[in-house]
Amino acid sequence: MSLDELNEAQRAAVQSRDGAHLVVAGAGTGKTRTLVHRVAWLIEQGVAPGQIVLLTFTRRAAEEMLDRVAAQVGPEARAVRGGTFHAFALGALRRFADTLGWTPSFTVMDREDAEDMVGLVRSELGYAEGKQKFARKGTVLDVLSRSVNTHKTIQEVLSDQYPQYGAFADAFEAIGRRYAERKQAHGVMDYDDLLVLLATLLRDHPEARRKLSSEAHHVLVDEFQDTNRLQAEIAVLLSSAHGNLMVVGDEAQSIYGFRGASVRNILDFPKLFPDIQITKLEENYRSTQPVLDLANAVLDSAREGFHKRLRAVRGEGPLPRIVDVIDEHDQADAVVKRILALRAAGVPVSKQAVLFRSAYHSFLLETRLVEEEIAFKKFGGMRFGEAAHIKDALALVRLVANPRDAMAWFRVLGWFEGLGEKTAQKIGDAIANADDPVLDAAQFKGRKYHAALLDLANQLDSWAPLVMEPVSCVEAVVAWYRERMPSIYDDAKRRLKDLDALPLVAERHQSIESFLSTVAIDPIEDANADRPEGDDEILTLSTIHSSKGLEWEAVHLLQLADGGFPSAWSLDDDSAMEEEIRLLYVAVTRARRELWLTRPHFVRTRGPTGVGPGCSLLEPIEHLDDLVEFLRHDPEAGADSAASEDLFRRLRSFLDM
DNA sequence: GCCAATCATCGATAG
């Protein structure tokens, strides 16, 4: 391996001695490359790959890094343990569940199941009833989650984030308690439990801590600015046996405040370790100077100054453009034409990305892309594994694996006519608590759904022997479920082929439990996603959140308008607006050379009303005129130009504004 | 008491 390709600061990080090390890495400064070299270097120094733990934010990031390490030091690099905090926690908790009083065969609920369980608890406790409108189940779960992820009391979370429910702290707490009891009784964890329980294990059980941390000789954490209190605690405790903890991050790119992340973790990190080493990576290898000039100006517009100046190694390039468009239709038109123009100019679509604040911002564009036959892959938003029919099939598999899974019963029983929420819950709970957890269909003789339940019970019996063979089991379940689909969904036909993906995923797993819990925290890829010949022609569509750490030659940023980006929810909240600014910073710094921002004059906003035209993210940027070139999209001319300045005037008078 | 159908309201980002 050659260290020649690294600059001095990167080399210092790569070859750092043991101990705590903070690497502050601005956008595009070679953070990934540094981490890759660090891991490779450790292996070359004789550290066993299995003793290195690389915690990243997404599975995608972990895999990419390990690929690159493997390219340098060989396939043994695969033994490096990598992944998200949640995935790591899952593995550790499987081994130490007993210690914490949990069954080792626990399963993991995704967000939707967790919400449903909260919903059931809420109605059980009677908070759903009339009187005053109570928080919806998703909100209740949000509050509970925020409380554990930020170490704040329910009351504090309510006062800070949901003042309208400030008087209901007791109710939230009661729901939280019952919810927690139920999870443990049923042997299911939600995402937060994975972190909470791992932290508890490491904090309160010295033997487990010693064992886990001595297996993790070197702990590296990527994107540390986006960790929350629990994750930071886990990282520190996990490295307690040796203190070899390297964290990498950029406080200016903190964009997960909404789920409890705190920049304090990275800012205060040095206080934890008196002899910490700190390395700053400041030379930007990714972008041209004009892109960075805009990025710097964006940061300057933040209330909390970060005093960061990105310096380009690449030199000059075109100015970023702000293209004014009328509405989303116009925007889709402008972006499609721009993508094609860039392709014609030699930038393949695979080196272009369209980024946006919220997943739905790209809907209209997606229809245009289909018309234009531009293949794309979308990241963020609704995932394949979250589609209702996929979750249905998985619920059946869960029942095979664990007949006491009350939430799976709840979901499955909901398919049958005449069988509603109450009865489903009753049946599910009864089975979960029975000595022999089977569905006794006979007792529903005379009911409309008697025959359906008999069939279900028979099928489950026939699948039970397959529990040791994930693929056969999943295939059998899917085959039966296919037949039921038309009675559950009007658009069953469209959903059918998605089910093919499940057996393929199952093939990669030795056990049903491993299949199910992986699927819960690491959503399935759509095996049917249209894959045209060669990856060359696939455009990336992504939420800004999911674009983290990635880069493209050309970046198109959508919906720069109040209510779009920034989100309507942030407009009246200073700290939320700060996060919107950092989001814009992240988006801008994804671009290597071409950066096109579209600014629609009119957007259909969801959320709080009273959103006017304009983009309050761009307004406070000083010298914006010098930093970007302004264009207007003219749908008639089919090109962006300054020629149709009167377009808006005409439109305004047309709309009488 | 429970279920299905209807109307009103609120809506993001992710593991």
Add this chain to the structure above:
DNA sequence: GATGATTGGC
């Protein structure tokens, strides 16, 4: 477009 509150039927 989903969730929740309401209504009307068994």
